Amino acid sequence: MVSPDEHIDHNEGIETVQHLRHLEDQSVYILREAYKHFDNLGMLWSMGKDSTVLLWLARKAFFGHVPFPLLHVDTSYKIPAMIEYRDRVAREWGLKLVVGQNKEALAAGMNHTLGRVTCCTALKTNGLKQLIEQKGYTGIILGVRADEEGTRAKERYFSPRDKHGDWDFRDQPPELWDQFKTTFPPGTHIRIHPLLDWTEINIWEYIKYENIPFIDLYLDKGEGTRYRSLGCAPCTTPIKSTAKSVDDILEELRHTTVAERSGRAQDEGRGMELLRKDGYM
């Protein structure tokens, strides 16, 4: 775990800080709406930069507390450093951690060589669905962002899923004036997306501004590579980068035209569309 460089200059533009505060205010409002309306709420935490910022925002919203469990769907193929980081932060911040795993699929030998979408569906989508069903969650908070990829751009802040976890993107509820879909028929659940308006740069700016501890896989440790997006070890490749601090990352992002998830194999072809329609995060 690393903290953003202590020696960063805090002369961020006032507009940047104002924009980050604005994003924070909206995310906090959404988190509080979720907490008010859902009795059985959980927040997905993948230990990546986005869901770690989300976790930080929950501590903002609830004044240092996190009044719901953090859920991790463990595919067993995660980069080992991520699991160490998960357990350490959970201990230090007093978090309630719930780990789910599709043991049946793993026992049957599921892995990415059987097809990436097949593997993601079994271990992540179905792993998540099993966890939701076992624990009876009616609201799941996720750190997806609209600028990540096309299907996520179409999301609502409060996005209903039917009994099978499916997403009907053709018929989404209207969402206006900070009024969200908080009522739902039995057997269904709502996905809540407080980070929808954040960009990748905003995430790093906020990490820097708030001094949020993050996993060091995002930094180059001398090999000239770093991860820009984190997933399962076999399907996530590091990018060429010499960014050794948050400032370096920000500098790099301000000049790149490479997509954030270019290192994520599941995005190829119609992968994400098929996955998300079916209930993927």
Added chain:
Amino acid sequence: MEEANSKPSDNLNIVIVGHVDHGKSTLLGRLYADTGSLPDGKLEKVQAICRQQGKEFEYAFLFDAFLEEQEQGITIDTARTFFGWKGRQYIIIDAPGHKEFLKNMISGAARAEGALLLIDAVEGVKEQSKKHGYLLSLLGVRQFAVVVNKMDLVGYRQDVFDAIEKEYREFLGQFKAVPQQIIPVSAKLGDNIANRSEQMPWYSGPTVLDALSAFRKEPGRSEQPLRLPVQDVYKFDARRIITGRVTAGRVKVGDSLVFSPSNKRATVKSIEAFNIDPPPTEGLAGQSVGVTLDEQIFVERGEVASHQDELPLVSTALRANVFWLGRKPLERGRRYQLRVATKEVDCEVATIHRIIDTMDLAQQQGSHVVNKNQVAELTIRTKTPVAFDLSASFESTGRFVLVDEYDIAGGGIVTELVHDDQEFLREEARQRDFAWVKGQVGVEDRAQQYGHRAAIVLVTGGRHTGKSFLARTIEARLVADGRHAYLLDGENLRRGLDADLSEGERGQATEMARRYGEVARLLVDTGLIVVSTTNPFGLAYIEAAQTIRTLVHPVPVIAIHMSKTPEEAPPNTDIVLSGPADFDAATRRILDELKRRGVLAQAIGAKPIFQYSI
């Protein structure tokens, strides 16, 4: 093509609206490409898909992320994308124009700070061009530019452009909307998008990107009077924190706040925050804040905090312009949930004044329903009083949504407060509560001591229906259970408090109910559960019950209606007992209702957990 990778220091939410096929996605694709905001490989990826499907590449495909949409050729939902230009980040909501998808257009436009409205130069002003223009105005989007697209297809002719401009300005003028700019463009060929067109020397106005740059951030609402709708009350640790988003004005440590409609008052002791050092001393419009108060008053979600000299309106009725998106038509008399800021309250449509045809803004009268995608002028009545504002004065507290079953099915802006018959009594209660002299013992102290909260159990109904007997039974049962309950009988007031009144004065049901209500208000302030009947008011029990409710608000009133044969109970009745009464069963139901409302704890001896305002 210009590079625009300088760090954005500002941001703006923009929506693109207009009739189907008038070129919104194309414009968006062009904006992205011309500002250098496309990630590497995105263009090639979409081009590859086009090749696979054997069709010509179009800029629109860049944003139609779903394959299905590309097959249909229409944008289904509001796709949010981002591009940077001259130091500002634009969050673009690409709202679709197809008639079926109005709900998505509204979701997009409701969060926009500015809009581009597209009109096809070949087709001219169409139905959705008008509807979207009207809705932008209704939704409160005041900054917008009209973009006349596909000018290449009309030979870049000025007379075509001028005719569209004239027609559309006239339409917008009917509801006093004025566009910032009207710009002739070809999104496909890039005329007047980033670069000035050489094909239209007759046009000297700004390009689309210049017009966007001229849009301003919404002026801060911090200078308005304070509005802080209560979102929730937390007690995770020693602090009791009232949270909410400041929708107007500013809240400061030391401010004296009034919560409406309960009229509770307290002073801000601190503004709480996580990881901010030193802690803030004020919260401004737009901020999600948490405050602690100097006194343990109970306030709940939905109340609006303000300063005493600038209170919000309070009523059970309001007039509004509403757009309807529900699958089922909006019906008069049907029950909906109204949500204004954080308040959620049952309501019904009392009157449908007129349907507004957005094609020509003609008004159709005498309809009993409002169909999907129609706009109407309504009077809405809520079950309990609501704090709100007129939308012309306050944006956030002046608008609302209507929920039908599980779904948000409509939205509207408040145009007028409708005076209800409780207005004078409510004002009396407000003045009384503001001046109320408190002892050292607070309401919460009494509740702790008694193990329950104050409430009124009020039995209504005609003569000889067993009201008095039921009231006595409840009082006895509550006291036997260790509760502090008292039977308030009207007869005792008549011979004491009202002894100086003439026979004629005693015949005035409203005044008698008022006196009765004020006595009840004193008794509940002592922490009692007051059990009573409307016997003293004879058949005027409906009005009397309403008067009592208004005067004791926000103390819970558990209303029980008794009749020998089935009949319509007064509004807001909780328990209806008709036919021969089983008093034991009735008592059990009433105790359950007291528990459900948080007056009694679920188990005797335990503390009630639900916090209502008192």
